[in-house]
Structures are given as C-alpha cells and as structure tokens.
Amino acid sequence: MQIDILTLFPEMLESVLNSSILGKAQEKEKFTYNLVNFRDYTENKHNKVDDYPYGGGAGMVLSPQPIFDAVNAITGDLKTKPRIVLMCPQGERYSQKKAEEFAKEEHLIIICGHYEGYDERIREHLITDEISIGDFVLTGGELGALVVVDSVVRLLPDVLGNEDSARQDSFSTGLLEHPHYTRPQDFRGMKVPEVLLSGDHAKIEAWRREESLKRTYQRRRDLLENYPLTEEDKKMLQRIEETDN
Structure with a gap:
C-alpha cells in the first residue's frame, strides 16, 4: 500500500510512522508513505496557503490551489485514482469497518487541514472520503491522519505477528x-x-x-x-x- 499525506507539518508525523509496527511494516515492504508539504505547491508570492473567508468571520481558510495541485502532482500519471481522504471534524465518524474498507485499497491520499477550515471546493470536487476521529476539534489533521494510518496498516497481510489478532x-x-x-x-x-x-x-x-x-x-x-x-x-x-x- 502507498499512503501519501498532505500536511504543513511533516515533522509531526515522521517519528510515529517510522516506529513500532508501522516501522516494521515498512521493513517488510507492506506499505510506503510519502509526506507532501502542500505549501511547496502554492502560487502565492508570499508562500501563503490560506486566506480570509468571503463574507467575513473568524480564522483563516485553506485555499484550494495548493491542495489541488499537490494532489494532481501525485495522481497525474496514475491510471487508477486513489481514495482521497480529508481529515475534518465534520466528516464521517471513523470506525473499524472503515479501517477494514481502507485496508483493501492499494493507495490512499490523506489531507491534513489547519486553521479554520477548507475551501468548500476541496470537499466538493477533490476528495472521496471525509473522516472525523471523534466529536472534538484538534489544531490540525495530523493526529487524526496517524490514527487512520495505524488502524489501516495493522490490518494489512503479515503486518501483525498473529493474523488472528486483528480478526478478534x-x-x-x-x-x-x-x-x-x-x-x-x-x-x-x-x-x-x-x-x-x-x-x-x-x-x-x-x-x-x-x-x-x-x-x-x-x-x-x-x-x-x-x-x-x-x-x-x-x-x-x-x-x-x-x-x-
């Protein structure tokens, strides 16, 4: 399985992804990951990835351009488009059933947000799944993304020492x-x-x-x-x- 994670803070993810069962799963070549800082894709001259919301309101909203272009850079040459998962407190409540569903995929892209939220066009025209890990709000989607990755990778064949562990x-x-x-x-x-x-x-x-x-x-x-x-x-x-x- 290939997992691409779009984030503004890749350093938050690396140590967890390289440790314990996740680290061993990579050694066994059961999955690989790629951290993509979508700030690298912004066309804004000040390197910004967010802006004020139309109509006013508190906080900043992530702009569509950097995220769309980052995803397009990953999927551009692919014949089969992967599942694109948006981490968001408004999303579907994450469950073991969803983890088992994701574990059947060959490729996942996970988008981690920050600030007040996402431009709605990201939800409407880019993603396939919107996931929440609970009825609470975090400062960003990185911790939720790690929850999803850990719960999915442990279900891949031969990742756990005992195959019955995941089934039970x-x-x-x-x-x-x-x-x-x-x-x-x-x-x-x-x-x-x-x-x-x-x-x-x-x-x-x-x-x-x-x-x-x-x-x-x-x-x-x-x-x-x-x-x-x-x-x-x-x-x-x-x-x-x-x-x-």
Whole structure:
C-alpha cells in the first residue's frame, strides 16, 4: 500500500510512522508513505496557503490551489485514482469497518487541514472520503491522519505477528473483546479465572463469548442493537441482564 499525506507539518508525523509496527511494516515492504508539504505547491508570492473567508468571520481558510495541485502532482500519471481522504471534524465518524474498507485499497491520499477550515471546493470536487476521529476539534489533521494510518496498516497481510489478532479485535467482530490474562496465575491475591486454566477449549470459548457479550452490554449496548445474535447468545445475554440487574 502507498499512503501519501498532505500536511504543513511533516515533522509531526515522521517519528510515529517510522516506529513500532508501522516501522516494521515498512521493513517488510507492506506499505510506503510519502509526506507532501502542500505549501511547496502554492502560487502565492508570499508562500501563503490560506486566506480570509468571503463574507467575513473568524480564522483563516485553506485555499484550494495548493491542495489541488499537490494532489494532481501525485495522481497525474496514475491510471487508477486513489481514495482521497480529508481529515475534518465534520466528516464521517471513523470506525473499524472503515479501517477494514481502507485496508483493501492499494493507495490512499490523506489531507491534513489547519486553521479554520477548507475551501468548500476541496470537499466538493477533490476528495472521496471525509473522516472525523471523534466529536472534538484538534489544531490540525495530523493526529487524526496517524490514527487512520495505524488502524489501516495493522490490518494489512503479515503486518501483525498473529493474523488472528486483528480478526478478534474489539469492533472487528461487532462486539467488544473479552478480558485477557497472563502470568502469574496469582498476582497479589488476584487470580486468573479457573476456566482459562482448565484446558477445555470449548468451555474457554464459551466463557470468552459470554464475557464479550457482557462487556458489550455494559459498555456499548448500542453495538448489540443490530448484531446477529444466535440463540445461545440470547441465553447468555438473558443471564447477563438478570445478573446485572
């Protein structure tokens, strides 16, 4: 996968993109990235990339010309146009489902904004996706872009050491993940549940399923509204509801 990130502050991104799983994914040649400072594409004699909004108002607005030209420089010779993602608090709420969708692409372009916002023509005529990582506002789109890149790259084949890790993540299954335990078996009087030590894989799976349902019911009940529950799931949920009440 190729990921191009348009930003005014490439130094904010480099250390994260070259560290941990992302760094190892590059070593395995699973993805490459390119940081594009779209200020390099401005035609403004003062090297500006923003201007005052028509009609007045607070703040500055990113001009369309540098961003359009930066994207055109990347896509000009490509036969297949990539997904172009705009990081913006007004965008679609980012989700694991969207990460899985992006992970199927060969090429992503991510645009990081700053200042008050974007010229609307960028939204209308350039991008394919508009993404928000939450109902809050940051000083720029760089941190959101890193969230998107990290969540997508870890889903690429052979990036994680265990392929089941991504499949069993919270939200990937539609439910929150069950609790995990490791050694020691008894830590300061806090013990690992006996079922996990039993060696009975059927019982362990049943316990994990019920714990996953329980955690989802207690923390994110909205996820259960459209989840395809089996008859066994329904029995588990009934027990959970009775215990919880």
